[in-house]
Amino acid sequence: MAKEKMEIGAISKPRFEFRSFGQCFCEAHKRMARLSAPVPEKVWERHSDEIYIISRTNDINNTKIRDGKMDIKTYVQTVDGLEQWNPLMKGEFPISAQVLKEEVFPAFMVEMPELTKDTYTYEEFISMVEANPDLAAVRVHKQRFGYMVNDTICEVGNVLINGAKVVTINSESTEIEDIKKTIADVGLEGVENINYLQAIKRVIGMSNKPLANE
DSSP states (O other): OOOOOOOTTOOOSOOEEEEEEESOOHHHHHHHHHHOOOOOGGGTSEEEEEEEEEETTOSSEEEEEETTEEEEEEEEEEETTEEEEEEEEEEESSEEHHHIIIIIHHHHTSOOOOOOSSEEOHHHHHHHHHHOTTEEEEEEEEEEEEEEETTEEEEEEEEEETTEEEEEEEEEESOHHHHHHHHHHHTOTTOOOOOHHHHHHHHHTSSOOOOTTO
16 A cells, blocks of 8 residues: 655644654754755744643643634554544634533533533633633744655744743654654654643643653
8 A cells, every 4th residue: 555645734644743842952953954855835934823722631632722713633542652643623713602512621521611602702712711720721832844854744843832932843644654764863762752732731830741851
């Protein structure tokens, strides 16, 4: 069976991912840039502002809001240390009480707030999140530099998590062996695989674990 060719920004079957967070991946970044095949100019450098909804009781559903749209991905499995996530839900504001009741709050694995309206604005939703001691709405700004190494989609990003700067580096593909080769080629063997959910929890103090190179 032929391998699926990875294209940045294209929809593919569920990918596996290696990602880590720390203070500096300078040498790995340099090697990733040197080894990269040409990539479209639109992914040379990208900026985005997002809100991640972090739950003290959930490590398997990753919820973020960008440009008024909510996106929830759910953890599927880990194979050879690489995580696979699938889309669980996409929605936009104003959002219906039914979606909040049946999809959103169950993904957080917390007690359901009382819903008295048919639809809720972004501001009303954030107020419900802030009222729950097990939830946190975390501001995340991303400056991402895109690469393509060994036919895997790669990036290095400067990330502000509630204003705290960390660096992330990743490689993702439908092909596990291509990611493992990329990890070796850029010098990331032995570095902990940390997803966004875990990184944010560590930065805001919801988890007491350190990042990869702190």
